[in-house]
Amino acid sequence: MLLKTNAEQLSSLAALPDQSRVWVFTTAAPLTDDLAALVETGLKAFVADWMSHGRPVRGGFALCDRRFIIIAADETTNDVSGCSIDSMFRAVQAAVGRAGVPLADTADIAYRGLHGIELVDRPTFRRLVREGVIQPDTPVFDATVRTLGEVRAGGWERLFAESWHAEHFAPAAVGSSQR
Numbered sequence: 020m021l022l023k024t025n026a027e028q029l030s031s032l033a034a035l036p037d038q039s040r041v042w043v044f045t046t047a048a049p050l051t052d053d054l055a056a057l058v059e060t061g062l063k064a065f066v067a068d069w070m071s072h073g074r075p076v077r078g079g080f081a082l083c084d085r086r087f088i089i090i091a092a093d094e095t096t097n098d099v100s101g102c103s104i105d106s107m108f109r110a111v112q113a114a115v116g117r118a119g120v121p122l123a124d125t126a127d128i129a130y131r132g133l134h135g136i137e138l139v140d141r142p143t144f145r146r147l148v149r150e151g152v153i154q155p156d157t158p159v160f161d162a163t164v165r166t167l168g169e170v171r172a173g174g175w176e177r178l179f180a181e182s183w184h185a186e187h188f189a190p191a192a193v194g195s196s197q198r
Contacts, residue, residue, distance in 0.1 A: 028083045029171065035079055035093050037168025043175065044088040044111050045123040045138065045162065054118040055082055061114030062088070071103035086129065086136045087160070088115075089175075091167045128184065131158040131176075141188075148179075148188045155180035 032039075050058060062080045069076040069092075077093040090107055092099045099107075115122055123129075128144045130137055130153065139147065147153045157179045164175045179185050 029081050029089070031081050032079045032089070032091050032167060035077070035091050035167055036095060037166060037171060038095065039078075039091040039093045039167040040099060041092075041164060041167050041170060042090045042107065043160075043162040043164065044090070044115075045127065045129055045160075046086050046088070046115060047121045047123045047138070049085040049136070050082070050118065050120060051085075054120055055085060057118040058082065058088065058114045061110065061117060062090075065107070065110035065114070066090075069103065069107065071097050071099045076103060084136050086138070089170065125162070129160040129162075130179070136160075144184075145188050153179055153188075155185070159184050 059082060066078050066080055069078050074097045076097055076099055078099075079091050081089045081091075083089060088111060090111065092107075112122070123138055124140070127138050127140055130139075130144075132152075144153065153159075155178065158176055159179050159182050160176055161174060161182055161184075163183070164170055169175065179189070
C-alpha cells in the first residue's frame with residue numbers, strides 16, 4: 020500500500036529503473052525550505068559527477084517529507100561499490116553538514132505521528148508500541164529497502180502491521196502478518 024510518499028516526491032528519480040539500488044538517509048530534524056535547498060545543491064553537484072570505476076554513475080536523489088534523502092543508482096550498466104559508495108556517503112554528510120542538520124542514527128525508527136514524521140530510538144519505539152501510540156495502521160518507514168522499485172511499490176513507507184517493525188516490536192497478535 021503506497022501511503023503518503025507519492026510519485027511527486029519521487030519525480031526526480033522517474034528516469035531510473037525499478038532495479039536501481041537505493042540508500043535512505045534520515046535527517047535528525049526536519050529541513051526548512053532554505054536548508055533543503057542547500058542539501059539539494061550539494062547532492063545535485065555530487066550526482067552530476069558521481070563515478071564508479073572511472074565511469075559515470077547514472078543516479079539521482081529525492082528529498083521526501085523534509086526528513087529523508089533517497090539516493091538511487093542504476094547499476095544495469097555500471098556497478099556501484101567501494102569507493103563510489105564511500106563518496107556518496109561523504110557527499111550526503113557534506114550536504115547535510117552545510118545545512119547544519121545532522122543525519123539521524125541509523126538505528127532510529129521513523130513513523131508518521133500526530134505531528135508529522137517522528138523519529139525515535141528503538142527502546143522508545145518499543146515503549147510506544149506497548150502503550151498503543153503505534154497502532155497497526157501507523158505508517159512506518161523501512162530504511163532497509165534495497166531497490167527503487169521497492170520504494171515505488173510502497174515498501175519504504177508501509178503500515179506498522181505490514182512491516183518488519185511489527186515482527187520485531189509488536190506483541191504476537193499485532194505482528195502476525197507477513198512482511
